[in-house]
Amino acid sequence: xxxxxxxxxxxxxxxxxxxxxxxxxxxxxxxxxxxxxxxxxxxxxxxxxxxxxxxxxxxxxxxxxxxxxxxxxxxxxxxxxxxxxxxxxxxxxxxxxxxxxxxxxxxxxxxxxxxxxxxxxxxxxxxxxxxxxxxxxxxxxxxxxxxxxxxxxxxxxxxxxxxxxx
Amino acid sequence: xxxxxxxxxxxxxxxxxxxxxxxxxxxxxxxxxxxxxxxxxxxxxxxxxxxxxxxxxxxxxxxxxxxxxxxxxxxxxxxxxxxxxxxxxxxxxxxxxxxxxxxxxxxxxxxxxxxxxxxxxxxxxxxxxxxxxxxxxxxxxxxxxxxxxxxxxxxxxxxxxxxxxxxxxxxxxxxxxxxxxxxxxxx
Numbered sequence: 319x320x321x322x323x324x325x326x327x328x329x330x331x332x333x334x335x336x337x338x339x340x341x342x343x344x345x346x347x348x349x350x351x352x353x354x355x356x357x358x359x360x361x362x363x364x365x366x367x368x369x370x371x372x373x374x375x376x377x378x379x380x381x382x383x384x385x386x387x388x389x390x391x392x393x394x395x396x397x398x399x400x401x402x403x404x405x406x407x408x409x410x411x412x413x414x415x416x417x418x419x420x421x422x423x424x425x426x427x428x429x430x431x432x433x434x435x436x437x438x439x440x441x442x443x444x445x446x447x448x449x450x451x452x453x454x455x456x457x458x459x460x461x462x463x464x465x466x467x468x469x470x471x472x473x474x475x476x477x478x479x480x481x482x483x484x
Numbered sequence: 485x486x487x488x489x490x491x492x493x494x495x496x497x498x499x500x501x502x503x504x505x506x507x508x509x510x511x512x513x514x515x516x517x518x519x520x521x522x523x524x525x526x527x528x529x530x531x532x533x534x535x536x537x538x539x540x541x542x543x544x545x546x547x548x549x550x551x552x553x554x555x556x557x558x559x560x561x562x563x564x565x566x567x568x569x570x571x572x573x574x575x576x577x578x579x580x581x582x583x584x585x586x587x588x589x590x591x592x593x594x595x596x597x598x599x600x601x602x603x604x605x606x607x608x609x610x611x612x613x614x615x616x617x618x619x620x621x622x623x624x625x626x627x628x629x630x631x632x633x634x635x636x637x638x639x640x641x642x643x644x645x646x647x648x649x650x651x652x653x654x655x656x657x658x659x660x661x662x663x664x665x666x667x668x669x670x671x
Binding site (some may be wrong): 323324325328329331332333335336339346347349350351352353354355357358360361363364365366367368369370371372373374376377378380408410411415416418419422428431432435436439440442445447448449452453454456457460461464465468471472475476479480483484 | 501502504505507508509511512515519522523525526527528529530532533534536537539540541542543544545546547548549550552553554582584586587588591592594595596608611612615616619620621624625627628629632633636637640641644647648651652655656660663664667668671
């Protein structure tokens, strides 16, 4: 799986730099690990909540239901619904892409699929509390709102080009 | 006596920090009571996400720590700060593209970049590219949705991410950005 390979590479990079750091200065390495631990500790409380929320959501919103919501609708309403579903959910890619592939087979248009995938990646309603904590309210909301509307543009672009190219 | 006060203070802090988590935990309990199957399914997803988090986050945080300690602010400013131009944009894309893990993993990276005075628009580019042009995800996308779909999405996202960054920079005032950076410095 591509995911695991890349994860392995990131581990390798981290370990190599850690060793170099250790050789250069034990004191600074200790400091770096302490900072790493502190930022980890900082993210944990909220992250646990987000993970549980995602679990709750996906238990009620499975592949079948997502297909029903997006799949049998076409046109602008379908794009809008796909964008909203992609925005409010945080679906791991191992579920999202096969779901999207299924939707395509089930007759959904490329524009709807693109809207779903794009908003899934760029807009995160469940992670907004985290984003607010790390940035601020205005920045977090603005980034998500701008990304939402541009994602719809991206979806139409992809749908249009693929209708000619495929 | 003193210790007791400390303990109480910690408990209050703990509750405040974990309030969101505790609420979701209660909701999960409620789900188990009313729809046991759905509760089991939710637990499955939670366990998976938790594993993913434990697998993906450690090297990212180690790299954040090392970057924080070893790379001087001046270097980061030169590479990605105000006036870093195209070089800063390219580096922001590079960092986001070789990233692993969900978008939320990018937030602590953004914090370290703010501490090093990386330009705000470049941080927004990092977030965008972490979300949309991550290499491991693109490979997955190609196998699931086809080469053309993935390639097209990648191509259109490069200008889109830059547009988002510049819109954000235009819409958020300098002093607001300053305040965000000051908050980040305390984290």
